[in-house]
Amino acid sequence: xKEVEQDPGPFNVPEGATVAFNCTYSNSASQSFFxxxxxxxKEPKLLMSVYSSGNEDGRFTAQxxxxxxxxxxxxxxxxxxxxxxxxxxxxxxxAQKLVFGQGTRLTINP
Amino acid sequence: EAGVTQFPSHSVIEKGQxxxxxxxxxxxxxxxxxxxxxxxKEIKFLLHFVKESKQDESGMPxxxxxxxxxxxxxxxLKVQPxxxxxxxxxxxxxxxxxxxxxxxxxxxxxxxxxVT
Numbered sequence: 599x600k601e602v603e604q605d606p607g608p609f610n611v612p613e614g615a616t617v618a619f620n621c622t623y624s625n626s627a628s629q630s631f632f633x634x635x636x637x638x639x640k641e642p643k644l645l646m647s648v649y650s651s652g653n654e655d656g657r658f659t660a661q662x663x664x665x666x667x668x669x670x671x672x673x674x675x676x677x678x679x680x681x682x683x684x685x686x687x688x689x690x691x692x693a694q695k696l697v698f699g700q701g702t703r704l705t706i707n708p
Numbered sequence: 709e710a711g712v713t714q715f716p717s718h719s720v721i722e723k724g725q726x727x728x729x730x731x732x733x734x735x736x737x738x739x740x741x742x743x744x745x746x747x748x749k750e751i752k753f754l755l756h757f758v759k760e761s762k763q764d765e766s767g768m769p770x771x772x773x774x775x776x777x778x779x780x781x782x783x784x785l786k787v788q789p790x791x792x793x794x795x796x797x798x799x800x801x802x803x804x805x806x807x808x809x810x811x812x813x814x815x816x817x818x819x820x821x822x823v824t
Contacts, residue, residue: 600750602750629809630808630809639820640817641799641815641816641817641818642751642799642815643815644812644813685751689808689809693808694739694756694763694764694807694808695741695753695756695764695767695808696743696751696753696808696813697753698743698750698751698752699750700749700750701750
């Protein structure tokens with residue numbers, strides 16, 4: 599079983615729609631959580647950190663549920679430029695390396 | 709500020725040949741990481757340098773892979789001899805001194821390696 603599991607998609611949604619991604623992690627010692635975005639043939643870029651209290655950055659909202667070991671990302675009013683692969687990433691306690699999910703591919707259609 | 713740069717951007721080699729990938733981190737970044745994505749799989753950690761010292765090389769696949777960071781500046785990752793399963797995208801990343809997660813991790817554009 600992968601340490602970080604994501605639905606690979608692809609998700610195809612119309613512009614303006616709301617889309618949600620989920621991610622689960624298996625290691626209860628995970629302590630830091632992130633969503634990264636990766637455009638085709640580009641490097642991963644940090645989208646946002648994820649906290650138990652939830653955090654919002656414009657149209658993006660991320661949420662962590664430690665009890666269920668579950669992370670979510672919500673994108674409201676989606677734009678064509680949101681098309682990308684979204685990577686769920688965790689860091690284990692005491693570790694100095696990112697553990698990536700396989701990514702969820704999102705395409706926003708005009 | 710110049711970002712993390714990697715060279716070459718693409719490399720096509722035959723099985724059994726040697727390839728050396730180079731990474732120049734952001735100036736002043738003590739932490740340097742190598743990650744790899746093989747086709748159809750998730751991005752996986754290879755190793756971590758703090759300055760010139762290897763802190764964690766638990767992700768290195770086997771002894772055909774050798775990473776160095778002499779002088780604590782740029783790093784090289786050599787694959788010798790290359791095998792077909794080594795094909796993938798090799799990413800380098802760097803961050804300032806301190807714990808991962810406390811400061812942003814900056815990735816390079818990656819080197820796309822194809823072994824034929």
